[in-house]
Amino acid sequence: RTQKGTKQKMATVVVYVSTVAGSLEVKKQQQRIEMILGKNYQGTDVTYVDVAADEDAKKKMRQIAGIDKAVPPQICNGDQYCGDFEAFDNAVEDGELKQF
DSSP, X not given: OOOTTSSOOOOOEEEEEOTTOSSHHHHHHHHHHHXXXXXXXXXXXXXXXXXXXXXXXXXXXXXXXXXTTOOSOEEEETTEEEEEHHHHHHHHHTTOTTTO
């Protein structure tokens, strides 16, 4: 049991998704991310943000990614950009998800 105040809270992992993804491939990518991360990954909260329903969220996703035409899924740790699905999948396959 961790005493209050002794464990630093990690930033929330944010996964930018689209509920109206135009392709089956994007839907499968989003499902794989959610299957692996869930709502809480090793003590870190995971939040899913639907950019299809929120234009400001889409702008923020693209700003954090530094890519004007970035499309979901994109993954961030707080406001730190981690990568897209390909980078996530490579980290999973290489056993380096915690570093991702």
